[in-house]
Structure formats: structure tokens, C-alpha cells
Amino acid sequence: MSEVTAQIAGYLRQAERILLVGHMDPDGDVIGALLGLREALRRLGKQVVPALPDRPPSKYAFLPGFAELTTAPAGSFDLFVSLDSSDTARLEPIYSTVVAPAGRPVINIDHHITNVMFGTLNWVEPRAASTSEMIISLVDALGVPMDREIALPLLTGIVMDTRGFRTSNTTSDTLRAASRLMDAGASLGEVMERALNSRPYAMLCLWGKMLATVHLEGRIAWAVLTPAMQAECGNPEEGDGGFINLLVSLQEADVGLLFYDKGDHAVEVGFRAKPGIDISGVAFALGGGGHPQAAGCTVEGSLEEVRARVLDMVRRAIDGQRALYR
Amino acid sequence: MSEVTAQIAGYLRQAERILLVGHMDPDGDVIGALLGLREALRRLGKQVVPALPDRPPSKYAFLPGFAELTTAPAGSFDLFVSLDSSDTARLEPIYSTVVAPAGRPVINIDHHITNVMFGTLNWVEPRAASTSEMIISLVDALGVPMDREIALPLLTGIVMDTRGFRTSNTTSDTLRAASRLMDAGASLGEVMERALNSRPYAMLCLWGKMLATVHLEGRIAWAVLTPAMQAECGNPEEGDGGFINLLVSLQEADVGLLFYDKGDHAVEVGFRAKPGIDISGVAFALGGGGHPQAAGCTVEGSLEEVRARVLDMVRRAIDGQRALYR
The missing domain is CATH 3.90.1640.10 (inorganic pyrophosphatase (n-terminal core))
Known part of the structure; x- marks a missing residue:
């Protein structure tokens, strides 16, 4: 004791x-x-x-x-x-x-x-x-x-x-x-x-809608979530229901990003990274924070603007870290 | 030793x-x-x-x-x-x-x-x-x-x-x-x-297609998989990639069923059940087998025929077990 x-x-x-x-x-x-x-x-x-x-x-x-x-x-x-x-x-x-x-x-x-x-x-x-x-x-x-x-x-x-x-x-x-x-x-x-291991039917509906937005750019997988999608699925509790973890589980991806476009010119961004990649610096630079493999922030701007900006920063962070370990 | x-x-x-x-x-x-x-x-x-x-x-x-x-x-x-x-x-x-x-x-x-x-x-x-x-x-x-x-x-x-x-x-x-x-x-x-926790991008594609087929009937959640869907997604390894476990994780479901319609008048059926429900008897009666919470069989017939037959059998099995425990 x-x-x-x-x-x-x-x-x-x-x-x-x-x-x-x-x-x-x-x-x-x-x-x-x-x-x-x-x-x-x-x-x-x-x-x-x-x-x-x-x-x-x-x-x-x-x-x-x-x-x-x-x-x-x-x-x-x-x-x-x-x-x-x-x-x-x-x-x-x-x-x-x-x-x-x-x-x-x-x-x-x-x-x-x-x-x-x-x-x-x-x-x-x-x-x-x-x-x-x-x-x-x-x-x-x-x-x-x-x-x-x-x-x-x-x-x-x-x-x-x-x-x-x-x-x-x-x-x-x-x-x-x-x-x-x-x-x-x-x-x-x-x-x-x-x-x-328990999720409402409404969450599966939401996963279906998020799945339709998944893109793979280089080794970054990203998807979008909106209040409209949530409303169409009956507003399930607990945000994305772990969908962002699914993104980073892809063999082709090192980073998973979820853009939650709340529609008020601000986008919440969720970051996940495979072990060995650290995305907390990007989230911190954008006013957020978290851990090397899981972080988040809120960025002012339209979905298009925020996505372009965050993807660019993550791409550079990954390249920098790869250069470091080579 | x-x-x-x-x-x-x-x-x-x-x-x-x-x-x-x-x-x-x-x-x-x-x-x-x-x-x-x-x-x-x-x-x-x-x-x-x-x-x-x-x-x-x-x-x-x-x-x-x-x-x-x-x-x-x-x-x-x-x-x-x-x-x-x-x-x-x-x-x-x-x-x-x-x-x-x-x-x-x-x-x-x-x-x-x-x-x-x-x-x-x-x-x-x-x-x-x-x-x-x-x-x-x-x-x-x-x-x-x-x-x-x-x-x-x-x-x-x-x-x-x-x-x-x-x-x-x-x-x-x-x-x-x-x-x-x-x-x-x-x-x-x-x-x-x-x-x-590792899946190919092609599997996420397949999950999207299976998600579009999900139905909830009573407390049975079911979905369909076809070789055409697999081909469109680049034929990922490992069947459904655990999609059937997602079906039975639904709060509204006691049983998850996946119908793999191979198109040769035979449908492979995967069964999953929540603890307390035993679906192995149904799979066994249809010539298959397995465990109380996870079983499988192959049934002759069209997707429509097999689905109707299996759903009916599972429904009766659930009702019987509920009656037993009441």
C-alpha cells in the first residue's frame, strides 16, 4: 500500500x-x-x-x-x-x-x-x-x-x-x-x-453517410460529418461513434481525419494517427491539443478551406517525421 | 506442469x-x-x-x-x-x-x-x-x-x-x-x-455497400453480400471483414444475419446472437453448425426464399427461448 x-x-x-x-x-x-x-x-x-x-x-x-x-x-x-x-x-x-x-x-x-x-x-x-x-x-x-x-x-x-x-x-x-x-x-x-460493443441503429445510419464521404489522399484518410447527416439519422448520441478510429485502421492510411462541419463557419477536426506518427503538433498549432495518436481542434472557415489547410499541414508533418526517421 | x-x-x-x-x-x-x-x-x-x-x-x-x-x-x-x-x-x-x-x-x-x-x-x-x-x-x-x-x-x-x-x-x-x-x-x-485493427480500403468500400442493405425486422438485423459487390470493391480478402459482428452490436438487435448470395441458387448464411440467445439450433437444422452465439450454414434457394425461410426460423427460435425464460 x-x-x-x-x-x-x-x-x-x-x-x-x-x-x-x-x-x-x-x-x-x-x-x-x-x-x-x-x-x-x-x-x-x-x-x-x-x-x-x-x-x-x-x-x-x-x-x-x-x-x-x-x-x-x-x-x-x-x-x-x-x-x-x-x-x-x-x-x-x-x-x-x-x-x-x-x-x-x-x-x-x-x-x-x-x-x-x-x-x-x-x-x-x-x-x-x-x-x-x-x-x-x-x-x-x-x-x-x-x-x-x-x-x-x-x-x-x-x-x-x-x-x-x-x-x-x-x-x-x-x-x-x-x-x-x-x-x-x-x-x-x-x-x-x-x-x-453496443451502438444504436441510428449510428449505423450515420456510419453509412460518413462512409460515402471517405477519401484517401496519399496516406491520409478523411471523412465529413454534418448536423444535417445527424438529423437525418435521428441524432444518435456520442458524436461519430468511433468512425474516426475506423479511418485510421485502414492499411493504406497513416492518419485519419474527421471534419465535423457545424455550418457556422467553424469546423471541428478530429485527428488519429498510427503509432510512430505524431499529429498532436498540428492540432496544437491550430489551437487544439491532445495526444500523439489522438487529438482535436476547431478551425474557423468553410469546410473546403479548413480541409485544404489541415490536409496540407498534416502532409507536411508526416513528410517531416518520415525525413527524420530515414 | x-x-x-x-x-x-x-x-x-x-x-x-x-x-x-x-x-x-x-x-x-x-x-x-x-x-x-x-x-x-x-x-x-x-x-x-x-x-x-x-x-x-x-x-x-x-x-x-x-x-x-x-x-x-x-x-x-x-x-x-x-x-x-x-x-x-x-x-x-x-x-x-x-x-x-x-x-x-x-x-x-x-x-x-x-x-x-x-x-x-x-x-x-x-x-x-x-x-x-x-x-x-x-x-x-x-x-x-x-x-x-x-x-x-x-x-x-x-x-x-x-x-x-x-x-x-x-x-x-x-x-x-x-x-x-x-x-x-x-x-x-x-x-x-x-x-x-487493420483493414484494406476495399473493405471499407464493401462495408458501405453492405450498410446500404441493412434491415431491422423485429430484433433481427440482416444484410446482404454478393460477389458483384465484392468485385466492385476490388475483392478484399477475409469475406465480410467482421461486418456481421457490427450487425449484432446494434442495441435494437438480438440477432445479426448476413446472407452471402453467391448467385448459384445457394446462399451462405452467417448467424450471430447476443449472449442469452442461441441460434446454433437453427444453423444445425439447416445443415450447418457452430456455437450458440456464432454459427453458419449454406441453404439452397434464391436470396428471397432463403431470407424468408431463415428469418422465420430465427424468429420462432427467439420467441421459443423468450417463452422459456419468462
Whole structure:
């Protein structure tokens, strides 16, 4: 047990009423960490409220405690735990209305390297592939035996933040953590089925429309998404439903680009690159950011203008990197 | 170490020249098992020839030893090892021209429950998610230290036979096996990237054409594939490229059906079902077979006739199973 998990366990044991809060636009990792830790703390007889600024996607409704997730936490708390959030802005409006006014300790648990250390106690592990994976050690530090109700949300968080063990931050420790949760009764098949490999019919409609726009220029594959296409398909949740990952999976492509033309003279651009290619510099130069293999930005201009400009920049970035490695 | 792996290790240690042979239509598991075992035996100074009845898909060319895979093994051998094949028919023509005439011991290593135990020594573990996973214990039994060249093919086999840890036979042992291979230097990201998440542009073209045929009737999603569609897209390898798995991933569907209309009054039907639904009985009744969640058959008739007949049978099977569980 590390010193910081022991300290956090100490705070949690002393508290009576605890608010767990996660970030806006909630994903599987923050939901998994919230519900896994909630369940472990209930085992110790604590009153726990799990809260999120936005309503969670309904596909996570199979997780124990999902119905307890609230966007409007009520009452007073003597301890706050922030999960998977790199700063307090991503906890709003809950942070400024509930957490800050209480003047009580805030424990900050996160795996993002960009975390600004806003807590009373900060436990940030950038090498962890997910915050849910970190919660396993905390459950151990609390002395709570792992069981299915705790393990299922945590496994879901691990699977979703690694896209089913496919991202480059998936380590052998990640697989061992997942196998331990399976041994505790969590079904990997159920998680894969319900959380990862599940899409509405409307999304398949949208994929069909995006597929019709796919172009391959050199080793760059690009496609277009518009609000009109979304409306025609009944506005499915979750943006492109992973279509951009399909683009970069092409054998003929090193980079996948998705242009989301919102029609207000601004185009959101999603970037994906194969390992060995770094497109984060291009996204950063255009005012965005991200990781070497996955980044994004918003660019002013018409679709035609933005596409020409971004394609040109990506082409130069690829050529520069190839020259470097030759 | 189990008794049978110790026995097999004994046979392998005594042999000088060994033929490893896998099944026709080679997939990632048989290729991984062949190349992983080949590399381990080379460490012991053995002469090893890895053979397959058909040429392996080029996407596995990143695996150490891939160039050694042959469809025409030459010379004499004093030991034969069959990998991932449930019977000798799937080893033809190599079995009847090379293996049988030699009259030497045949070791049969497989994880299919349908294995007919054709070997001199049979090691069949239906609970293993892949034959490649079994080879790990054999490498241990041989006393060969695991390293990257052995681990990378084996990890590829595990990943491919579980579709990236997504099939229902993926256990916590599968994940632990994979984590051990990663610790030995095999990159899961590389395997996911090169073997699993890699498709030709022509396949995306084909997906576009299949998407245009998708229908949802009740909780059955179906689509059509034809040789004309394949020809228009430049005849990509590997059939539907996993499109049928996309069909059953729909939230609105319990069953996905793909009708491959070959145009000679016979239609190949692929079946996929969500966990809890068993469509293997329908495929079996139509002269095919498979697993509860994945099966197939070929039905005589026009596309219209076959589609109507199969949809009706699947509908009744689903209704019957629902009635049973209610």
C-alpha cells in the first residue's frame, strides 16, 4: 500500500457523509470509478452520494448503483472526492455550489498527466490507464474485500478508457487488474457487450453517410460529418461513434481525419494517427491539443478551406517525421 | 506442469527434425501457435519446419518467422505436431502426402471441443480460449525462457481467437496469459494495430455497400453480400471483414444475419446472437453448425426464399427461448 492511498483511506474511514464527484461529459471511466468506490464505501457503512455535472449515458444502466448517480447532490458532506477530473472547471457547477462553499477536505484522484493538483490531498498516477484501475488499490487500502458489485464498474472503467485494451497506454498491469476483477465476479463479456460493443441503429445510419464521404489522399484518410447527416439519422448520441478510429485502421492510411462541419463557419477536426506518427503538433498549432495518436481542434472557415489547410499541414508533418526517421 | 505437456516436451526434446502443421484457411491462432512453438524449438537447436495447407494472410508478416511458413514442406521428419486442427481433413493435402506416409509419431495440440483425437499423443483443452495460450505451458515444459520472439506470435494468437478479448470464452486466465507475454516483450498495441485493427480500403468500400442493405425486422438485423459487390470493391480478402459482428452490436438487435448470395441458387448464411440467445439450433437444422452465439450454414434457394425461410426460423427460435425464460 502506498502512503497516499493509506492517507486517503484514513480520511474516508473517518468521514460519515461523502460526496463523490466526477467530470462533465461523463465517460465509462469516471462512472466506473464513482460506482466502484461508492460500493466499497457502502460496505464500510458510509453514506455516499455519487454525483456528475451531466446525466450519464444510459448504456451504463447495467452497473450496480447507476440509479443513484445524481446531477444535483443535496445535503451536507464532511468529505469530497473528485474522480478522473484534471481541474475544478470540469466539475462545474457542482464544484462552486457544493464543494467549495463547504470548506471541507477535497481528495483528488486522477490519472491525467494534466491534473492541476487542486485537492487537499492529490493522488495522480499518469501511468495508470484509467482512474478505475487506481480505485482497486484504494479498495485494498480500505480493507474491503473485492466482490462483483465493486468489480463490475471498475472493469467497465478500465475497458472503456483503453477502448477494450487497444490504446497504447494498456500495460500488462492493466490486464492483470482486469483479470483480478474478473476473478471477483465481473463478466468481461458483459462489459464488452453492453458498454463497448453496443451502438444504436441510428449510428449505423450515420456510419453509412460518413462512409460515402471517405477519401484517401496519399496516406491520409478523411471523412465529413454534418448536423444535417445527424438529423437525418435521428441524432444518435456520442458524436461519430468511433468512425474516426475506423479511418485510421485502414492499411493504406497513416492518419485519419474527421471534419465535423457545424455550418457556422467553424469546423471541428478530429485527428488519429498510427503509432510512430505524431499529429498532436498540428492540432496544437491550430489551437487544439491532445495526444500523439489522438487529438482535436476547431478551425474557423468553410469546410473546403479548413480541409485544404489541415490536409496540407498534416502532409507536411508526416513528410517531416518520415525525413527524420530515414 | 501437467503430465501430457511433460510427455510432449519429452518427444520434442528427442526429435531432431520436426514438422509443425496447422489447418487450412489459416487464422491468427494457428499462425501464432506455429511460429511461437517454432521459435521455442529453435532455441533448443531443433530443425523446425512450420507448414500450412494454404498461404497465410499477409497482415501477419510482422511476426518473427513468418517467411518460413511453407505450403510444401520438403525432406523427412522424425516427429509431427498438429496445431489448432480438430481433424486430419483440415491438414490436407499435407497430412496424406507428408505426415501419414512417414509413419512417425503425431502430436495433436488443440483447443476445439470437436477434436477427434487423431494423434499418437493428444492434448486437447476446450477451456483454453486459443491454442496459442496452450503453447505457453509447453514452452515452460521445454524449459525455454519466454522472450519477445516467442511471445509476439502467441499474443497474436490469443488476441485473434478472442477478437481482442471480446468473445465469451475469454477468461481471467486468458488476460493473465496475455499480460505474461507482454512482460516478455510482446507489444499488445502492435498486435491490436497490425493483426486486429487493420483493414484494406476495399473493405471499407464493401462495408458501405453492405450498410446500404441493412434491415431491422423485429430484433433481427440482416444484410446482404454478393460477389458483384465484392468485385466492385476490388475483392478484399477475409469475406465480410467482421461486418456481421457490427450487425449484432446494434442495441435494437438480438440477432445479426448476413446472407452471402453467391448467385448459384445457394446462399451462405452467417448467424450471430447476443449472449442469452442461441441460434446454433437453427444453423444445425439447416445443415450447418457452430456455437450458440456464432454459427453458419449454406441453404439452397434464391436470396428471397432463403431470407424468408431463415428469418422465420430465427424468429420462432427467439420467441421459443423468450417463452422459456419468462
